[in-house]
Amino acid sequence: MDRRPVTLEEVARIAGVSRATVSRVVNGVATVDRELRQVVEKAISTTGYTPNRAARSLVTRRAGAIGLVLPEEGRTVHDPYFGRVVSGVLPVIRPLGVQLVLTTGDHREVVDDIRQHRLDGVILIHTHGADPLPRQLIEANLPVVLAARPVRPMSITYVDVDQAAGAALAADHLVASGCRRLATITGPLETPAGQDRLRGFRDAVARHGLPEAVVVEGDFSREGGAAAARRLVDLDVDGLFVASDLMATGALPVLRNGGRRVPEDVKVVGFDDSSPAVECDPPLTTVRQPVEDMAAEMARLLVERVERPDRPVSSVVFAPTLVVRRSS
Amino acid sequence: MDRRPVTLEEVARIAGVSRATVSRVVNGVATVDRELRQVVEKAISTTGYTPNRAARSLVTRRAGAIGLVLPEEGRTVHDPYFGRVVSGVLPVIRPLGVQLVLTTGDHREVVDDIRQHRLDGVILIHTHGADPLPRQLIEANLPVVLAARPVRPMSITYVDVDQAAGAALAADHLVASGCRRLATITGPLETPAGQDRLRGFRDAVARHGLPEAVVVEGDFSREGGAAAARRLVDLDVDGLFVASDLMATGALPVLRNGGRRVPEDVKVVGFDDSSPAVECDPPLTTVRQPVEDMAAEMARLLVERVERPDRPVSSVVFAPTLVVRRSS
DNA sequence: CTGAAAGCGCTTACAG
DNA sequence: CTGAAAGCGCTTACAG
Structure with a gap:
């Protein structure tokens, strides 16, 4: 000082x-x-x-920092997913002397931060289909990595989990547990995750030679899960795949109040392996994404891109795993 | 580019x-x-x-960035508290053009980051008593703000909630709800929060002229809450203050399995108003800290300190509030 | 393999 | 109120 x-x-x-x-x-x-x-x-x-990093930055034109862009609502910060991303990214960039800067998704600010050489590139999490930021960054030729496959195909680096494979894991597990009359509460079907999880589940059900699953669209929220469950509770279903844990925590009380015991009458599998999955009653069998590993990979890809902007764009898809708990 | x-x-x-x-x-x-x-x-x-920020930094000797230091274990990142801190800090520093950098609690790194002018100062969350970092930073005369009162008194800026007042809120509520035989599961008694919450609860109970509360020490973990509850479940207690929501989620099933209905037989109040408080069954009445406001204040105090290192050290204590839910 | 020198893009006394 | 100039602490061609 x-x-x-x-x-x-x-x-x-x-x-x-x-x-x-x-x-x-x-x-x-x-x-x-x-x-x-x-x-x-x-x-x-x-x-x-x-x-002195500022002096070095000035001549190298490198900030020595990457940004983690949060959606503007700010809700996401409370999501445990965010924490897992941070703990995946930090160990990768720290040895490189690169800082992790938290910013919000304001477009001007993000672009400015990069133009001002305050950030060498950014990781975008939780972008939605209407978000123009990914395309803007691409067009400005700025280094960016998405935490999920973009809604519309574009030439951008992303890291994702194989959503369809995760849903298939859920289907296979339900079938192996003796379920024959399957249903699913989907995510919003305009999102890639919503689509892919439904497709993966359906295909797996067909592969097992079972009748088509009952499909109710949800919206990834707890309330949406409860609403969807109300439309299912009186159906003769013995295996339910809910496309997010949060929706499942909404669905569980509805099933219980409707007299359907979990897992005795109906087995339930969620998706995400988030903290609600552990805290709800009964704890949820769920599909787990290797978020820390995925985040580490995002960091590596971004740093690579910063250093060699001319290399071809490539993305990485990870395999999910199933975590079995008492709901199935 | x-x-x-x-x-x-x-x-x-x-x-x-x-x-x-x-x-x-x-x-x-x-x-x-x-x-x-x-x-x-x-x-x-x-x-x-x-x-160009690097050029400006070089001459002003200001990084235009502050650090949020995470404990090394990294567990904290998953804590919703962390997210609330971030969303409190960001709106304060963004208009000032100051970046928020996430770093881990490695001492050398933190001190180096400041000495290299990569960081103007740091906010420390979740420091424990044995942590030498706060004192090191103070001795090096580097700007720092703690997210809680330090374990040992020292001349450092901190922002905290009035822990004792929060515990008193819990006691008053239990008494007002008709409880007369009170108990508390405390936090670890070597921490300021553990001590202050116990003291506040005890004093309030005494103020109501009730017999001394049964005291069982916990450790702020879910398992610790369950273990403590086992020692209480057969006692004739009708009001329980658990010094953290997480411990309460551990205690609740133990009470239920022991035949004690919540809230009919025993009313329960937690502390923190964290997500488990909403997700558990029944949802918890709990003491809420205004974490976002506190974080915003930390940011303001830190920025102030960076700009005027010679000003006297001052700290800020916020008042907690009670959130009533079904457990009481 | 090593050094003298230019230059990165700003801010800030200092004159006027 | 405004400008010429020095200087912040580095890196990197360019010679040698």
Whole structure:
């Protein structure tokens, strides 16, 4: 605070070399003479030198920071998913000396942050179909990674879980548990996740030679889950796949109040493995996304893109797993 | 990305003034002639100029960023509390052009980040008694704000809720609801929150002229709440204050399985108003901290401290409120 | 392999 | 009120 930090200049003076040489040692440039390197390293450690990032940024044109963009509503921050993303990203970028900056989804701000060299690129989570930000960033040729497959096909890097495979996991598990009369509460069918989970479930049911599942559209909310369950509770269904845990926590009390015991009368499988899945009664069997691993991959892809903007765009799809609990 | 961003230099050339003048306009220095200001503003908007932050940082010695330090375990990130802090901080610092950087509690890294001018100061959440970081930062005279009263008294800025007042709120509510035989499951008694909530509860019980409450120490975990509840379930208690919602979610099933109905036989009040409080059965009456407001205040205090390091240290304590739900 | 020098894009005394 | 100039602390061609 009070005393000025040590500069490259001082280290150079102490080591008896030029600033350029100290800079090379700091940045690990290989062409420095062994002995000289050691002298410099000694000077660095005795002075406790640590480079001024602003100065470096100014010449390298790199912020050394990436942004995690939150939807503007801000609701998402409370979502445990957000925490899992953060804990996946941090271990990847920290060793690289890259900072993680939290920003909201205001378009101007995000674009400005990148243009001002305050951010080298951004990770977008929870974007919806109408969100123009991904396309804007792409068109401005700014480094960006999406946390899910975009609603409309576009040339953008994303990391996702194989949604259809997750739904198939749920179907296979229900069938293996003896269920024959299946139903599903879907997500909103205009979202890729909503579509893919329905498709994966349906296909798996067909593969097992069972009659078509009853389908009720939901909206990923607790209330939506409850509403959908009310339309199912009097049907003769013995296996239910709910496309999100949150909807399932809405559906469970409706089933119970309707006299359908879980899992005795109807087995239930959710999706996400979020905290409500553990807290509800009975705890939910659910499809788990490897969110931390996915987030780590997003960070890696983004850093890669920042360093080599000319490389071809590629995306990564992870496999989900099934977590079995008492609801099935 | 491709085309270089506009610089102050270019704006100056277009406006026909010096760089200094443009800089003054950008920074809102009052002494610029009206007409000149307008010419400059026009040039800024036609060029879409936006200042390079690294260059500014280099000369002002301000990073324009503050850090939110997470405990190293990383567990905290999943805590909804964290999300509430973020959504409280962001609206305060965004208009100031200050970034929020997420970092882990590694001491060297935090101190380095500040010394490198990558961070102007930090907000520390979830520090525990043994954590040397707060003291280190204070001794290095670096701007820091704690999210709670420090375990040992020290000259540091913190924002907290009045814990004892919250516990008293719980006691008053239980008594007003007709409870006479009270008990409490405390937090760990080596923490300030654990101590203060117990003290506040006890004092309020005494104030009502009731016999001393039964006290069982917990540890703020769900399992700890369940374990503590086992020691209470056969006691003749009709009002229970649990010092955290998470512990309460552990205690509830134990009470139910022990034949104690909530709220008919025993009324239960938690603390935190976290998501488990809403999700458990029955939903919990609980003491709510205004976390977003507290976080906003932390941000304000930190920014203030960065700008005027010489001002006396002051802290802020907020009043809690009671949220009544079905458990009481 | 090493150093002198230019330059990154700003802000801010200092004159006028 | 305005401008010329110095300087913030680095990196990186360019010579040698």
